[in-house]
Amino acid sequence: MHVLRPLYVVLALAGMILIARIFVVPNDFGIHEKGYMYGWYRKANESEWKALGVKYQGKEYCMDCHAQQEKEVRSSRHNIIECENCHGPALEHPSDPQKLTIDRSRELCLRCHTYLPYPTSKRAEMKGIDPDQHNPGGECVGCHNPHQGSKPQRRSR
């Protein structure tokens, strides 16, 4: 029955795809906990994500060595801010990186301290300035100590 010959070709191709699957698809690829619709994946990927390196360590990590700064901040209204918010992620500091950034830019402070008159938002309750009027273009840390936010100190220039 020559009529079936194209069918044989098609089946052979389908067979080749199924054979290729054995080599290409990882063994742990299948239907996992959440069923076929939501759980069709390569299981090993979960561990790959869990193994990703952590960058932000949190305040407790900094406290051991930087106790003095921590004490300063603790008594101020800036104690709600994580050290790494301004200084960047600790990673494996002090081995790598050896130094973290000390960001002196105006824009860092303006994140919270540009005064925005927003009723119903806590932003309106925050002490702030108009960046175009208050020391425009200048560094905030020239006059204010960021570790003691609520106590603006006039520093000698």
Next chain:
Amino acid sequence: MNRRDFLKLSLRGFGAIALAKGLDEIFRPVAGHASLKSLRWVFLIDTYKCIGCGFCVKACKLENEIPFEANVSRTWVERYVVTKEGKVFADTPQEARNGFISGRVDLGMGRYKDIPKETIDKAFFVPKLCNQCEKPPCVQVCPVGATYQTADGVVLVDRKWCIGCGYCIMACPYGMRFFHPVYHVAEKCNFCYHRITQGMKPACVLACPMGARKIGNMKDLVDPVTKIIRTQRVEIHKGEYGTKPQVYYLGLSEEVR
């Protein structure tokens, strides 16, 4: 039996076996672990507390290796300003990675709107992140099984398997997904899975000075986050899509898109 018939028979037999084995591999579930009945990650956002500092966005980008200057992010903060005339202005300048340092609202295409203080009825900030939906449409539409839901409810992307078709990005009603500018595969917030599975908090939760972002376990009845969700008036975002999002909001005003 002559050689021809033998060959034909064996070919057919081999084909049938290969077909059966192939189908079996596709459709029979791999022996899995018991589903995690004790853990389901859930998130709580208190929009009253958010001050729009954007430290969460900065922390997220640095923690999860999203290029800081790229205009995509796993999380962002939106600003809504409602005027006395009933007009709503909303923006999220550079996904709030540098916070909101100006009262001018970004209208796109280089245009800005100054809104005089007296005309503001209310204004607030709304942080957004992936809802880790219980019925994620993005997972449903992935053609190759590169994105999936873990037993504890987080939706992850397999960077090694994603083909970059973008269907999941189109399917998300919340606009949470994007193509990673370096890896060129689909990307999204995963509640910092590498942190929460070690008992740490997601980077954005850690960074938030106001405590506007919190993460919890919906299955743990004494979890403070779960208690708030269960006992206070909370909302979900875009519930009409049936995705069953697991990020709950306090103060999600009706203007919020």
Next chain:
Amino acid sequence: MTVLEQAWTLKELFVYPNEYIYWSVQIVMYPFMTGLVAGAFVLSSLYHLFGIKQLKDIARFSLVFSFALLMVAPLPLLFHLLQPKRNFYVFMTPHFTSAIAAFGVVLFVYGSIVASELWFLYRKHLVEGSLKLKNQLNKSLAEKIKYGVYTVLTLGAFDISASTLRQDGKAIKILAGVGVPVACFLHGYAGFIFGSVKANALWMTPLMPVIFIMSAIVSGVALCMLTYIITMEIRKLLASRKKSPFAHPTMEEIRGVEVFEMKITSKYLIFFMIFSISLEFLDLVFRGYTAVKSWDILRNVIYGKDFINIFIFQYAFGNLVPFVLLLIPGLTIKRALLALVLVLFGVFMMRWNVVIGGQSFSLTFAGYMHYALPIIPRDLQTFKEGLCGALLIGGMPFVLFWLLNKILPVFNLKETH
């Protein structure tokens, strides 16, 4: 560092940060090409199934062209994928809850049907070609290759007696019949890809698969008619000058394009055009009437931003004008040609208005995105997802058709079914 899609997306008002036009011109090309595939096949089946004798020539032409188009159809997707080397994963671990996973199965099944039907149609020619070359001594390299190709393609079925040829005829009829719903599925699933995305207010409608199928048939029929006219006229021209290798049939033997052939096919074209347009109007009217949450922004897009694309390009130029042209009594070849070009333009604009239009507004329903098609490529990505990539893919079926014609000649073949 810019995000790739920023190269062609301009955001206006309130748009989520991660929103860009991710599905750009190649995703417009893909349903356009598969639509042509499906339509060409349906045209061919009209002859094989229903025996409409006047369509015999164009039927053979359409089938071969459908195959050429089919081979090009996966290319827009390959150009679009950010990980093209992983393209075969859709065959390895298909996730059938996704409409795109159906692509693998549909392409395979439909390709098998078209290839098989072609095989039955041309088997006699392949066998005769193989035998003729077999007996020829001192074959040139080209002839050796041709001999090899012919022999392999016969699949060893060298019997061309009348009874076996009758079996071939039956097989063709069956395949043409089975192929029509599969062709519909090929394009219906493409419509389902869009219609099932609940996140997109413009795409989400159960009508989408049907609209796509109808306009696919329109485009396929129009393309076949168009290419048929052009090739017949070219051959007539060349024969009259007796310059080309095609000159072996004379001017008298080339009947040229019979106007009545065009009239019959254009009637089918008009029928499907009416169907397609009715569905689109229905969709529009329903949206305006029910006016759900997304209607405000959709109205702004449809009647404002995209008014020209939709109502002038797609509906007026692409539907109304060809409609009138084809219905005016006394249809001439020139008028048919113009109408067909406009029809194809209209179908392309329909795909454009769905794909790009669906990404013209933000998920916020409070912002817009403007698409700037990359014209001059600056890198590989703006080439693949730009005008050059689109034109390359648009032209390729004609190249492939020319190549296929060498083995499966479409013209002057009196010995096929």
